[in-house]
Amino acid sequence: MKHFLTMLDAQGELEALLREASELKSCHKAGTLGAPFPRKQLGLVFEKPSLRTRVSFEVGIRLLGGDAVFLGPQDIQLGKRESIEDTAQVLSRYCDLLMYRCFRHTDLEELARHGRAPVINGLSEREHPCQILADWQTIQERKGSLRGLTFAYVGDGNNMARSYLVGAAMAGMHVRLACPEEYHPGEDYVQLARKAAHGTKVEVLDDPRQAVEGADVVATDTWVSMGDEAEKEQRLQDFRGYTVDRALMARAKPDAMFLHCMPIYYGLEVTKDVAHGKQSAIFDEAENRLWAQMAVMARLLRA
Ligand code: CP
Ligand code: NVA
Numbered sequence: 001m002k003h004f005l006t007m008l009d010a011q012g013e014l015e016a017l018l019r020e021a022s023e024l025k026s027c028h029k030a031g032t033l034g035a036p037f038p039r040k041q042l043g044l045v046f047e048k049p050s051l052r053t054r055v056s057f058e059v060g061i062r063l064l065g066g067d068a069v070f071l072g073p074q075d076i077q078l079g080k081r082e083s084i085e086d087t088a089q090v091l092s093r094y095c096d097l098l099m100y101r102c103f104r105h106t107d108l109e110e111l112a113r114h115g116r117a118p119v120i121n122g123l124s125e126r127e128h129p130c131q132i133l134a135d136w137q138t139i140q141e142r143k144g145s146l147r148g149l150t151f152a153y154v155g156d157g158n159n160m161a162r163s164y165l166v167g168a169a170m171a172g173m174h175v176r177l178a179c180p181e182e183y184h185p186g187e188d189y190v191q192l193a194r195k196a197a198h199g200t201k202v203e204v205l206d207d208p209r210q211a212v213e214g215a216d217v218v219a220t221d222t223w224v225s226m227g228d229e230a231e232k233e234q235r236l237q238d239f240r241g242y243t244v245d246r247a248l249m250a251r252a253k254p255d256a257m258f259l260h261c262m263p264i265y266y267g268l269e270v271t272k273d274v275a276h277g278k279q280s281a282i283f284d285e286a287e288n289r290l291w292a293q294m295a296v297m298a299r300l301l302r303a
Contacts, residue, residue: 002303003112003119004296005105007129007167008192013299014136014170020295021137021288028063028291035065037301042068043095045078045111046122047102048226052262053122053130056289057099064294064301069095079107088115097300103227118300120293125227128159131261132167133292138285139217142257147172148200152215152252154178154208155242155269156235157185160221160261165189165204169197176203178211180238208242215252219259220244220269236268244270249279257281 001009010017027033042061044054058068078087078100084107091098092115101122102108112119121129139146151168153161157179165185168175175193177185184204193202205211212218223239224232249258258270258280266272275282 001299004129004300005108005112005119005121005124006127007132007163007170008196010129010133010167011170011196014167017133017292017295017299018137018140020298021133021291022140024294024298025288025291033063035063036298037061038065040064040066040096040297040301041094042066042297043071043091043098043117044068044122045071045076045091045098045100045102047073047078048123050101050122052286052289053099053101056293057122060290060294061097061297063290064297066096078102078111084110085114087111088113092116097297118303120296120300123159123226125225126159127163128261129163129167130289130293130296131160132163133296134288135164135219135259135261135285136167136171137288137292138259138281139257141284141288142281143216148174149216150174150176150214151217151219152176152178152211153219153221154211154244154248155183155220155239156223156225157183157204158221158225160219161185162189164219165193165202166196169193169200169202172198172200173217174201174203176201176205176211176215178205178208178242180242181206183238208244208248209251212244212248212251215256217257217259218244218249218252221261222263222265223269224265239269243268244274246271246273246277249274249277255279259285262286
């Protein structure tokens with residue numbers, strides 16, 4: 001793995017990454033982590049707001065022995081004040097690793113193409129692969145293994161949905177998405193997921209009840225992603241009937257778990273009783289961003 005821009009970059013390395021994430025978590029809790037990557041510098045470039053991604057990357061690189069420099073939307077203005085090509089080359093002289101949260105996935109690819117430093121996708125409009133690794137770690141902790149489970153996602157066919165689709169297929173899970181037809185994740189991603197699957201099912205439906213029936217894991221995400229704000233009113237209408245509530249959860253297996261990457265808009269994509277209920281693992285999921293990303297950084301720093 002040279003960069004981590006999409007779930008597919010982790011192909012063939014998913015199990016090793018999850019193993020390392022879990023080892024890092026137990027070593028830290030046992031006080032035996034040490035500082036395996038002293039003085040390594042991580043550049044964090046954000047075009048959009050963040051709580052989890054920013055804090056988990058900053059804390060993560062420090063736990064590994066390195067440090068981080070945060071560059072917010074007003075700082076370098078990538079592609080506006082200077083070209084992405086020049087910025088990539090300059091940042092690579094200071095930083096050993098870069099993380100970029102962007103509006104355009106093609107900008108992320110350009111940053112990776114022109115710099116020497118490995119680049120991690122901290123969320124683009126196309127994918128959110130770091131979140132999926134944390135989610136898989138969370139499922140593994142609760143269910144023991146991912147293989148053969150049924151993963152259901154209800155809502156917008158957005159960055160999370162696309163990474164889930166491919167990531168679930170790679171992890172050996174059956175995956176069912178329920179999205180209104182005009183918010184489908186895109187045929188290209190359905191095909192990528194089918195190619196990555198080894199005998200497991202990849203289904204995109206429009207009925208949330210059908211998607212959740214007998215599922216082991218139920219996930220959702222906001223109906224209005226960063227960048228979609230102008231469509232908010234229309235989206236709130238279009239997603240009516242896609243709320244994950246107790247009645248919908250009751251269709252999944254009795255021991256099904258609930259995931260949401262957060263931030264949550266209660267009463268829209270999920271009700272608070274589900275998100276904060278016994279089946280929910282949202283805070284473990286948020287914590288696991290730290291360990292999963294430390295595993296990604298360790299892997300890229302060793303490469
Ligand atoms: N889940 C997630 O990426 O959260 P932030 O937007 O707060 O980083
Ligand atoms: N789909 C959401 C995820 C937020 C972590 C967004 O892109 O805003």
